[in-house]
Amino acid sequence: MKGRKLLMIPGPIEFEPEVLQAMGMATTSHVAPDFIEVFGNSLELMREVWKSPMGQPFIVAGTGTLAMDMAISNLIEHGDRVLIISSGYFGKRFEDISKRYGANTTILEAPLGEVVSLDSIEKELKTNQYKALTITHVDTSTGILVNPKPIADLAKKYNTLSVLDGVCSVAGEEINQDEWGIDVVLTGSQKAIGVPPGLALLIASQKAMEVWENRKTPVCNYYADWNNWLPIMNAYEERRPSYFGTPAVNLIVALESSLKIICKEGMDKRVKRHRGLAMAFRTAIASLNLKLLPKTNEIAANTLTAVYYPKGIDGTALLSKIANDNVIVAGGLLAEIKTSYFRIGHMGSVSSNDLISVLAVLERALLDLGHQMIAGKSLQTFQNELLKPD
Incomplete structure (x- = not known):
């Protein structure tokens, strides 16, 4: 380990x-x-x-x-x-x-x-x-x-x-x-x-x-x-x-x-990498029947993703299970909805393997808490998005 x-x-x-x-x-x-x-x-x-x-x-x-x-x-x-x-x-x-x-x-x-x-x-x-x-x-x-x-x-x-x-x-x-x-x-x-x-x-x-x-x-x-x-x-x-x-x-x-x-x-290549990983990650998150805080994809950041907790799922329990599986994500920060959402950073030296790890851990935690979804769906979606031609 x-x-x-x-x-x-x-x-x-x-x-x-x-x-x-x-x-x-x-x-x-x-x-x-x-x-x-x-x-x-x-x-x-x-x-x-x-x-x-x-x-x-x-x-x-x-x-x-x-x-x-x-x-x-x-x-x-x-x-x-x-x-x-x-x-x-x-x-x-x-x-x-x-x-x-x-x-x-x-x-x-x-x-x-x-x-x-x-x-x-x-x-x-x-x-x-x-x-x-x-x-x-x-x-x-x-x-x-x-x-x-x-x-x-x-x-x-x-x-x-x-x-x-x-x-x-x-x-x-x-x-x-x-x-x-x-x-x-x-x-x-x-x-x-x-x-x-x-x-x-x-x-x-x-x-x-x-x-x-x-x-x-x-x-x-x-x-x-x-x-x-x-x-x-x-x-x-x-x-x-x-x-x-x-x-x-x-x-x-x-x-x-x-x-x-x-x-x-190179900055152009670096921006493109961030954008590609973020787009694939957002698509994968959506495949789990999760809702993003930004209302459109065009105004969603490429350096982090803010996600609402699914209805009926305790946010504290979800973050705890993710942490127990050796991944740390962040809770909400905006005071008026702080307990309603969580945030995942993906910037700098982040790789597709890092985001695959996040998705795998997130899936397990959601399934364990009773969220209705198809196991492995986000991983498949993420990989398919990355394999699309530019």
């Missing part, structure tokens, strides 16, 4: 052995020449993953929430208007962060299982002048996928900054930051980037940097202030030592290792 469970939650994920090996190296000085090279190379590789050759990358010890905080605190001043486009829990978090810095916020909330319409977004942008709008690319709480490109187009049309929460999408979903004109794209290390938790990662456009440089008031967050971090990023990219706060040395070594793996696979 391998003595460990298969981790299939929406982050942290299963990590590549090379990444864990890099993480376990002897810690070096943060100003040692070899680490400076690693840090500088990581910044450059981020531009390739984000598809943002013109952007300014930041690597800071923290979480995805810190990356959200950095974006808002550096771009928003007291009294600025911010439009929050929400499809779940993390849109509301953007609202909380924006209010903390004195922003006047308007939140457009999608009905459960849906996305906010472009018409309603444009109507709001026509009515009021906004400094920035926020988009949750994939909301981890609902598994809803939002297409950011047309929203970014609207932001440009109405001279509004666009901030994309890519915590559950960067390196898993399609993102072309520079081509789409998105001003900030942010994430955390523990999702599709494939590094243990602890790094806040973002890239800011030249426009975003200009807006920040022209602020009338100081940034109201000392740790997140780009005034402190930009000289550090510039120094490391120029392969010079610098210091503001001690970087997470081992995590950044692991980050470089993972970014190299991602770039070797």
Whole structure:
């Protein structure tokens, strides 16, 4: 027996052995020449993953929430208007962060299982002048996928900054930051980037940097202030030592290792892999007479799947049986329906074999709890979907 469970939650994920090996190296000085090279190379590789050759990358010890905080605190001043486009829990978090810095916020909330319409977004942008709008690319709480490109187009049309929460999408979903004109794209290390938790990662456009440089008031967050971090990023990219706060040395070594793996696979191929596995997995889940939270396949994320518990099945018992069979999935997160659904992550280094294991364990648990279904149906469906020609 391998003595460990298969981790299939929406982050942290299963990590590549090379990444864990890099993480376990002897810690070096943060100003040692070899680490400076690693840090500088990581910044450059981020531009390739984000598809943002013109952007300014930041690597800071923290979480995805810190990356959200950095974006808002550096771009928003007291009294600025911010439009929050929400499809779940993390849109509301953007609202909380924006209010903390004195922003006047308007939140457009999608009905459960849906996305906010472009018409309603444009109507709001026509009515009021906004400094920035926020988009949750994939909301981890609902598994809803939002297409950011047309929203970014609207932001440009109405001279509004666009901030994309890519915590559950960067390196898993399609993102072309520079081509789409998105001003900030942010994430955390523990999702599709494939590094243990602890790094806040973002890239800011030249426009975003200009807006920040022209602020009338100081940034109201000392740790997140780009005034402190930009000289550090510039120094490391120029392969010079610098210091503001001690970087997470081992995590950044692991980050470089993972970014190299991602770039070797190639972003287009990686996005296609995520999409193909997710489509097959959703089809397999549906074959078990289970209902997905997203109302259409087009707005279902390719990095995780949110599934309602079947009627008459105790969710706690289902998750317990799955865990006892050495697979870990996540319960619900959205407060209003938390006990009604569960979530399965499938991002980063995920393989078809991982998802076959999940389906097999899920089938056994459902059958044991009396759910009406055909044994083996999801496995057959999954395999058939994968065998379909592109």
